[in-house]
Amino acid sequence: MRIRSLPGQMPPRLLLIDAIGPFFRGYEKRRINWSKIPFTHLATEGEARQRQWDRIRDDLRQFAGEVSAIGYNAVTLDDLAHLAPHPLHEEDIARRIEAFREEFSRIFPILDEFGLKIYLTSDIIPLTPAIEAEMGGDHRKLEDYFLGLVSDLLDDFPLIAGIILRIGESDGVDVKDPIHTRLHLTSAAETNRLLRRMVPLFEEKERDLILRTWTVGAHRIGDLIWHRKTLAETLKGIDSPRFIVSMKHGESDFFRYLPLNRAFFRTPHPKIIELQARREYEGAGEYPSFIGWDCEKFARELEGAENVVGMSVWCQTGGWHRFRRLPFLKNAGDDTWIRLNTFVALRVFRDRQPVEEAVRDFVGEDRAVATLELLRCADTVVHDLIYIEDFARQKLFFRRVRIPPLLHMYWDCLFINHAVRKIMRHFVRDPERALRAGEAACDLFPQMIELAEEARLPVRDIRHWRDICHIIRLARRYYFLPYDPEIAQQIKAAKAAYKVAWPRTEGARYRIKTSFEPLKVKRQTLAWLSGLLLRRKRGYRMIDHIFTLNLLGLVYRIFRPRKKEAMPKFLRKSAMGVETLLR
Template identity: 75%
Template sequence: MPLRLFLIDAIGPFFRGYGKRRINWSKIPFTHLATTGETRRTQWARIRHDLRRFAAEVSAMGYNAVTLDDLAHLAPHPLHEPEIAARIEVFREEFTQLFAILHEFDLKIYLTSDIIPLTPAIDAAIGDDREALELYFLDLVDRLLTDFPELSGLILRIGESDGVDVKDPIHTRLHLTSPQQTHAMLRRLLPVFEEKERDLILRTWTVGAYPIGDLIWHRQTLARALEGIDSPRFIVSMKHGESDFFRFLPLNRAFFRISQPTIIELQARREYEGAGECPAPIGPDCERFARELEESGNLIGMSVWCQTGGWHRFRRLPFLEEAGDDSWVRINVQLAIRIFRDRASVESALSSMFPPDKADAVAELLRHAETIYRDLIYIEEFARQKLFFRRVRIPPILHIYWDCLFINHAARKLMRHFVTDPERALRSGEAAYSLFPRMIELARTAGLPATDIEHWRDFCNLVRLARRYYFLPYDEALLDRIRSAKSGYKRAWPREVRSRYRIKLSFQPFKLKRRTLGWLSSLLLRRQRGYRWIDQVFTLNLLGMMFRLIKTSNPKVLPKFLRKSAMGVETLFR
């Protein structure tokens, strides 16, 4: 089936001048957008300038649609507070101009929406009345599609809502908690989209909350949610793996189990791999996914994230930077569409993207970067293990989380528990690290930012020292070397000059015996997708109740980064 939809996210222009130290890149920061005075005029003029630049570049590459946030900030409702209604009116005026720019470049426009967005006034008026909440949301959708005929449709996210850091008075919360509720909601929504001839794109991404939380990988949950859904306006959007955007995950088999048209989600600005600060090639994975998906028969397109995703300090805005600072993301964006649309190989695509004297250098550089990730950033033996906790697949990397590297005794115990061949892990990591001199040389030959490789080299030096700490016998001299390397990294890359990783050191003993860790692992984690009887009785039910009781008695029992990022770890226990 020839692909027809090539989506790319376009939220970068809205982050220009956003001053927060650690940024939530999951959605446009609407509270940062001015709605009055000269500040409004200058800020929105810059957004229009940036969006035009972005649209010109991505449309020239072959992308034919963009995603923008979001329904809640463009759809008025009689119950809205006056100040919120006034802000929405300004956003509607400004977005109308942005939509016109995108249409100049023949780009379709899809708005995102969580289910369900609320304000304090709406929450007070409707409360927990499920029927009233769904009628309210249907009204929002109908109003939006009626008022903006230039929209091609909506992309609905049902399994994640706004992060705990979002202070916007328009705030989303999880509403659909089961596949049956999801199925019923789709049945109510689709007639609106069919009547107005717009697309409803359902994302299967979830963060593990409630029975719907395994939608991304559980075949029965997905089947129940989509049973009998047959509409020319309905599309299912899925991340390529059964977890977030990580390596080592096999292609999600759900692509082959449903009959509805699908699109595959890819991430060019890898949120767990430096967010554009260093090369994080996706070409080989794209080739593999495209080849496998030829057998699915229902893939109609792809959705590439080039600016969205993660909670971190990395600040580059792809397609809006100067001096090649977006080179690594730009390469991924180009490779993705050439591989999926044109069925090109990585090598042939690069040959068409770079002059002959540089293409070979870029290809070799990206191959080495792939080795760095697979043999040093990730620990392969752990990454290849299929592990589930409650309704989520455990990520294949645990010691690096967005912009943080954790070198502590807890990580050491976990890695020593799950990795049975530490010598191989150490050898492969050291061998991968030895590639950096050649990579710096190749970057200079190709005219790519060699400084980025130098920064990555210094960070990866800490990664390999962390691996030694995880797997070698305890050695005070190694701890001193790690502390010294952290200080050197911070001196070499001052925060004022560039965004950098945070290195979280703690060598205090983690008071959990190895035997206890093994027992807890076998109790809480499983290596199969299906639920065991212990999951049905304890992990999915009693454990959630226990967690809520502990959290109520001691709200700070968990580390701050688990409580204050994304939706908070308590989401896993709903």
């Protein structure tokens, strides 16, 4: 029997998907920053340039053919700064920009050939050492410089349909490119002022300006993603069909257990929802982290939102990790699970098609029953074992950010140590239930392997997931059972076995960070610190205005650890670093 489609608004007109994967070919860093094209990896002269860019064009043609056939009608590419020349640019930088402009001018027509609009990303604000030295901290000069880059670029490349602004995050601390972005806008008023200058420019040139509300919590603008007053002040007085607001589905990054961001219902502006098919915190395509039912739930809720004009799906972008699967490219790893998410997300949001029908269309009638049962089991494993539900459902805020619902796993790292144990034991109110849920989820793997075989889906991926989930189950026992040295030995043995079973030479694997040294922080101290630094409501408390939002940053800068070893490497070397959170 055919299931009726979801009721809904008019179909969305903007169906964006990221297209940066081809630029990562041959990028052999052990742990990759997937947040932006690695421009320093791209050749700009000689035979190396010709070989690399020939491959990029072939990959993009393959990608464009496949995603346009699914139904996507626009792509995102990085980025304005590497295509926009300026008289102050250093000689070497100017040469590289000219080479990138030549190569992208060959790329854009390929995407246009497949009916894909091109949206270029840009952080606020990109600088080089020479430009920074010339302009210093003069906001007006910097914004005039940026507006000039935008205007000239739109004139030079008529196939660019619009620019996507990211104002709340800049290049990670690991980015060594001489063209480097830094956070420029610090308040809603500053952001509103810049937008009021930019929108008429885009109206004049008949292009779209898309503003992402994503931030990492820095400065007063850092709560833009969830704070209604900050959002309202940022968008005040802006009314244009050429201006679109882009929001992640939750009030934090791409995690589960987060309700739909209420900002979708608070602004009349045209808006799009951001989704992630290559789940950066859930294996990045190494196992079936299915988003179909989440998409269906969001689509139903968005029926009550005004002016939702599209969606933006990330299938290749996001995270700092070793996982390397890139969908829609030949010989880039099995991309089944990412493709599935990408396909189902579009069917649900564009066609209001029920998940079961979309999955059936993806795999075929003969494989649908086994596939759907596998995905239901996988969904249970993600919700009950990857996450700890009791913690994930708690609404916690630190300064201007909502605490992620997943702390013990981050990107490609599983943390098993006494600090995580203490934190989990403090926040999880029903540890017995957490243990039972994790054990039950782990017991699903024999059935999942059988279902994968029956559905002709990647069985090897399920076996890999089973082995890492066995360690996650042991970690949960360590977190919540009375301490027993035997559990520590079991974790060490399982970690060693995992490394043997899944060597790096045969694909990406998780990094398991273990330490069983006691944390010299008493339970009462931890409770006091959490009460001081964390809150359970969005609104700021008096202590936040006095200490957490202001004095804490100063205290950190004065007393921050002087030795590198005092802070985990992933906090020092990934994303923008922990210091950014305290600005």
